[in-house]
Amino acid sequence: MSATHLVILAVALLVDFASAGVPLPRYEALLKEQSAPSDPSLGLYDDGDKVVRLTVNNFNSTVVDQNRGALVEFYNTYCGHCRRFAPTYKAVAEHLLPWSEVLIVAAIDCAAEENNGVCRNYEVMGYPTLRYLGPGFQPGPQHYGQSLQTQDINEIREILAGMVAAENLTSSHNNSYWPNFHSLTENDSASSLFEGLSSVTQYVAVVHEPENTTVGVELALFMTQWPTVSVRRVIDPAVAAKFKINTSNLPLSLVDRKGEITAYAPESTNGESYAKKLSEVLGKKNITPRPVKVHQPSATPATKITGQNELIDEVHRNKHFVYQADLEQAIRTVLHNEVSKVGEISGEKLLALQRFLAVLQRYNPLGANGHQLVSKLKDFVVQFNDQVSGRQFEEELKRLEAHLSPVYSSTHFVGCAGSSPRLRGFSCSLWTLFHFMTVQAANNEESQDPLEVLQAMHGYIKNFFGCTECSEHFQAMASRRKIWSVPNKEEAVLWLWAAHNEVNQRLAGDATEDPEFPKKQFPAPDSCSECYRTPGSKSENLEIEWNKDAVLGFLKNIHNPQFISRYGVQREELLHPTADKMRQKRQISSVFTDMDMRMGMLLYAFCIVMMVLAFKLFAFKGYRKKPYGHDLLGKV
Ligand SMILES: Cc1cc2nc3c(=O)[nH]c(=O)nc-3n(C[C@H](O)[C@H](O)[C@H](O)COP(=O)(O)OP(=O)(O)OC[C@H]3O[C@@H](n4cnc5c(N)ncnc54)[C@H](O)[C@@H]3O)c2cc1C
Numbered sequence: 001m002s003a004t005h006l007v008i009l010a011v012a013l014l015v016d017f018a019s020a021g022v023p024l025p026r027y028e029a030l031l032k033e034q035s036a037p038s039d040p041s042l043g044l045y046d047d048g049d050k051v052v053r054l055t056v057n058n059f060n061s062t063v064v065d066q067n068r069g070a071l072v073e074f075y076n077t078y079c080g081h082c083r084r085f086a087p088t089y090k091a092v093a094e095h096l097l098p099w100s101e102v103l104i105v106a107a108i109d110c111a112a113e114e115n116n117g118v119c120r121n122y123e124v125m126g127y128p129t130l131r132y133l134g135p136g137f138q139p140g141p142q143h144y145g146q147s148l149q150t151q152d153i154n155e156i157r158e159i160l161a162g163m164v165a166a167e168n169l170t171s172s173h174n175n176s177y178w179p180n181f182h183s184l185t186e187n188d189s190a191s192s193l194f195e196g197l198s199s200v201t202q203y204v205a206v207v208h209e210p211e212n213t214t215v216g217v218e219l220a221l222f223m224t225q226w227p228t229v230s231v232r233r234v235i236d237p238a239v240a241a242k243f244k245i246n247t248s249n250l251p252l253s254l255v256d257r258k259g260e261i262t263a264y265a266p267e268s269t270n271g272e273s274y275a276k277k278l279s280e281v282l283g284k285k286n287i288t289p290r291p292v293k294v295h296q297p298s299a300t301p302a303t304k305i306t307g308q309n310e311l312i313d314e315v316h317r318n319k320h321f322v323y324q325a326d327l328e329q330a331i332r333t334v335l336h337n338e339v340s341k342v343g344e345i346s347g348e349k350l351l352a353l354q355r356f357l358a359v360l361q362r363y364n365p366l367g368a369n370g371h372q373l374v375s376k377l378k379d380f381v382v383q384f385n386d387q388v389s390g391r392q393f394e395e396e397l398k399r400l401e402a403h404l405s406p407v408y409s410s411t412h413f414v415g416c417a418g419s420s421p422r423l424r425g426f427s428c429s430l431w432t433l434f435h436f437m438t439v440q441a442a443n444n445e446e447s448q449d450p451l452e453v454l455q456a457m458h459g460y461i462k463n464f465f466g467c468t469e470c471s472e473h474f475q476a477m478a479s480r481r482k483i484w485s486v487p488n489k490e491e492a493v494l495w496l497w498a499a500h501n502e503v504n505q506r507l508a509g510d511a512t513e514d515p516e517f518p519k520k521q522f523p524a525p526d527s528c529s530e531c532y533r534t535p536g537s538k539s540e541n542l543e544i545e546w547n548k549d550a551v552l553g554f555l556k557n558i559h560n561p562q563f564i565s566r567y568g569v570q571r572e573e574l575l576h577p578t579a580d581k582m583r584q585k586r587q588i589s590s591v592f593t594d595m596d597m598r599m600g601m602l603l604y605a606f607c608i609v610m611m612v613l614a615f616k617l618f619a620f621k622g623y624r625k626k627p628y629g630h631d632l633l634g635k636v
Helices: 004-019 024-033 059-063 081-093 113-121 154-166 215-222 237-241 271-284 310-317 324-341 349-361 368-382 390-404 427-444 452-463 468-480 487-508 548-558 586-591 594-619 621-633
Strands: 052-054 070-074 104-109 128-132 146-148 203-208 229-234 254-255 263-264 344-345 387-389
Touching: 024 081, 024 427, 059 070, 059 146, 070 081, 070 154, 081 104, 081 154, 081 468, 104 113, 113 324, 113 368, 113 390, 128 154, 146 154, 146 263, 154 452, 203 215, 203 237, 203 271, 215 229, 215 271, 237 310, 254 271, 263 271, 324 349, 324 368, 324 390, 324 427, 349 368, 349 387, 349 427, 368 390, 387 390, 427 452, 427 487, 427 548, 452 468, 452 487, 487 548
Parallel strands: 052 104, 070 104, 203 229
Antiparallel strands: 070 128, 128 146, 203 254, 254 263, 344 387
16 A cells, blocks of 8 residues: 555545535435335336326226226336336337227336235236236236237237227126127128117228238227227128128228218228228318327326436446445335235245345344344244235334334435436345345355355345346346355355346346446446456456456445445434444545555554644643753753
8 A cells, every 4th residue: 555545545534524424415405306216207107108107096997997998017117128118118008099998008117116006916927017907807816907928019909909809898888989899791781881870970981801810900999089980890701892892902991871882902901001091081071080088197297306417426426336325225125115016925935035034134234223124024024934925024014114213214226326217226226235245245254155145136036026037137147157156255246246247248238228327347447447457448348357356355345334325315323333434435445455444544543643742742842841941051
């Protein structure tokens, strides 16, 4: 360690002591204005989208026992796959908007804690999950709606058309917009087509629907906004011919009340193209559709997050800081949003939860109340041999939190806050928590099991992590990287670091990436140049020649509880007091080793002693000189 390092350290410590307890006014303002993490307005869809946003408050009144059907997406804001699918789902909602009197396209964010009960009751096992809830739908055991196993927009449309056409509407769910899906038979004729129709209906469109297609159903659904037109399907080519339909080039015809029939050739064979053709024809006759009614329940307007720039600046300034706020958010989200959402926790899931809580109890970054909470929760879960429900877990969690309140010192992400509320967040904090725990385990002399944290992590990710795709990737990577053969606790720290870097590499440039925080190999050269065998290497590929000893030292430093940043913490008094001294000084930890820090402390103490001595020497100089001078010069 150079003398310059020691001077920087001493100055930094002085500044730290001087600023201890000074509030962060601008951040306080940010916290006041930021919405809570479970705020449904932070979901993946907003006012500009045609997706109907569901929450626990409007779910039943919007999609249960209605006279129209609903396509419901159960998603998690923090699931990368859900984020990637969101543009497609928005397009589905836009595309099927003309069907909205018969079927709406809706979504519920299962990452919002308030929606736990709904997502649990519907036994959502992976994200995103698409379910069709028909008119009159009532949830019940084994009755959670019909699953759609595709994420392709055309397939979604076709499957839904089939499901809607198969509905047998009861009289109590009478819907005047519901098309007549019965296909025409040889008994039908141009004049009989209008029987039973209201006088508003001026035309009947007859459409040939080849076997195993849904083009006629789709056309009927696209035309529900045209009260003057009724659509009828015809499957038998012989019957179709009665309506001037030529199945090869004129599959569509329009019949008026006088019995006149005109056939048409749409551009392509799909319901939307047929609807386009009909609307052109009707437009020429000055017939227009009803405006489409959007069934958007009133929703909380998306909360504007002010002060976000300061937060991002702080994180950019201190790239490799680990923040207390993120560790807490990870734990809170795990307990409230992930474990609580599972219907039944039994078998492997129960074991995984017990293991996770045991490890969290040992390496818990929360304050004293948080320690009690985790340890009591672990005791609660351990008493169940067979199963515990997510609901029981949630009730116990809330009871304990109320009893031990306050438990958390912060309420928002800091290092994991994204440049938009939809980016980063929980998955970032979950990585951070597991890195933190592997380091604490490595520093714990009592722990003999090199796999304790990795095994707990593996079980958690497999059984509870709400990002289904991430979980599958992680499990595959774990077996490829031989997780169960990690020989010691330090290698466990490095195993997780390398695995995380592999994920960073795979996701670099992905649609889920926050442009403010591009995915890079960690640590960056400017955070730890000694971690690179080639100094200053800026290479982003996995071929980097790492100095693993330096990486290990670096990871141990940044996850040292003494150096966890408390920026953004609102209730510092809840945390361990000894960690107070060194907060927000992570730059130093990247430059100095543990030994350096101890030497610095010694030097600091030494300086203070020297200053006191010097002061004594000068302050009492005259007092001591006088008698001495008197003896020598004999003046007094
Ligand atoms: C187990 C797991 C698997 C995942 N798999 C997928 C997936 O398959 N597809 C997908 O889209 N998303 C996946 N995610 C989410 C994804 O990895 C990120 O968490 C998410 O995109 C947010 O990224 P971020 O930029 O906030 O940084 P993150 O990658 O989440 O990193 C969080 C913080 O950890 C630190 N860090 C970064 N790299 C390392 C490292 N190597 N060692 C130590 N610390 C590091 C940095 O300070 C960073 O800010 C997964 C998440 C987890 C927890």
